[in-house]
Amino acid sequence: MRTTEPSDERRDEPQPGGTDGTLAEPAPQQAGQNGDSADGPPAAAAQPPRQSDADEGNGARESFASIVAETLGLAPGSSRRRRAMTLLVMLSIAFGAVFRDTLTDYLMIKPSMNRENDANEEYDANKVPFTVSVWPEEDEPEAWAVVLDRALTLEEKQKLVAVENDRSGAFSYLKKLGGRPLASEATLENAPKRYKEQLASSTLGGYADVFQMNVMSTRSTAVVINGWQVTDVTCRKSTGHTVVVLPEQGGASYEGLQLHIPPLGGEPVLTDETDGQGESYFSTHYIEVGGGQSSGGLKVNAIAPWGKSCQWGIKVRYTDPYQTTRWVQLKDGNGKPLRIRTDSLPTDPRQTWGLRVQPWRLCDLSEKCIVHPRT
Numbered sequence: 001m002r003t004t005e006p007s008d009e010r011r012d013e014p015q016p017g018g019t020d021g022t023l024a025e026p027a028p029q030q031a032g033q034n035g036d037s038a039d040g041p042p043a044a045a046a047q048p049p050r051q052s053d054a055d056e057g058n059g060a061r062e063s064f065a066s067i068v069a070e071t072l073g074l075a076p077g078s079s080r081r082r083r084a085m086t087l088l089v090m091l092s093i094a095f096g097a098v099f100r101d102t103l104t105d106y107l108m109i110k111p112s113m114n115r116e117n118d119a120n121e122e123y124d125a126n127k128v129p130f131t132v133s134v135w136p137e138e139d140e141p142e143a144w145a146v147v148l149d150r151a152l153t154l155e156e157k158q159k160l161v162a163v164e165n166d167r168s169g170a171f172s173y174l175k176k177l178g179g180r181p182l183a184s185e186a187t188l189e190n191a192p193k194r195y196k197e198q199l200a201s202s203t204l205g206g207y208a209d210v211f212q213m214n215v216m217s218t219r220s221t222a223v224v225i226n227g228w229q230v231t232d233v234t235c236r237k238s239t240g241h242t243v244v245v246l247p248e249q250g251g252a253s254y255e256g257l258q259l260h261i262p263p264l265g266g267e268p269v270l271t272d273e274t275d276g277q278g279e280s281y282f283s284t285h286y287i288e289v290g291g292g293q294s295s296g297g298l299k300v301n302a303i304a305p306w307g308k309s310c311q312w313g314i315k316v317r318y319t320d321p322y323q324t325t326r327w328v329q330l331k332d333g334n335g336k337p338l339r340i341r342t343d344s345l346p347t348d349p350r351q352t353w354g355l356r357v358q359p360w361r362l363c364d365l366s367e368k369c370i371v372h373p374r375t
Contacts (some may be wrong), residue, residue: 143248191278
């Protein structure tokens, strides 16, 4: 196999190593790189010069600025001023967006609250404005009469005087026998002259059928009752057979309202012993329920004609915050029109008895009395 020799020009180039063309041996530093030199410790490897803290800070800022610039879409190498202006513009846009959203939310709060309030008001306005319950007065009046539909037996008469001077015991016992208690009509000494003249010219009066009326409302806003009308009066002859009376020891006034059936002008009137006694109640007073005030109570003294037992209803006028003013017929718990019974003393009772004190005794109209056996 033939070989081709190099040209003369190639042979004339100096060769590494000696002049005779042999290769030179490695320098001692090269041997030291493998840690085999015995002439001394290896030379330290060359290290790049350490940057100062200021240079590192500048580099970090430059790196952050580069990242921000790239994020904002700036070309590499943009000036700091351009970068700062671009960042300011972008921050302004971001702040404007946040402010816009916040302002929109704020402006939407009021319409949203208004819609919610309107819904609540509509729900509240559709509630029944109030309900009414009525029950007979339980407390013993100062002076009273009790009407029974039958005659008293001798044993019952004797029991009425079994406890000396015990009027309350007699009152409770007569109620247990089925008697209907009536209270002596209120003495309105401070009533206006016009009202006293109506009483004097009327055949009504004597004793009142007393009941308690409670008005309740679940509405969240107040309902004000500021008017009253008696409706649908029907009367029949009293079925009273026996009357037992505890005579009054003087005039008496009562708290609450008083009216006749049918009413006299201006009734119901205030019976309290205070300013306005005998004046039309709803001209100076009102009943407020709802809005946190759960109920309002009234004590009513209703006076039927002599010898009559009447039933009647009530229509009241109310006003609420929803600009509603109307008259409504009161209803009972079954949703039917409320009917109130009012009795009076019969004009021709078969028996009339009176309880007397000092000594405690039961006497008829002929002054024939039944007394306690020990009296």
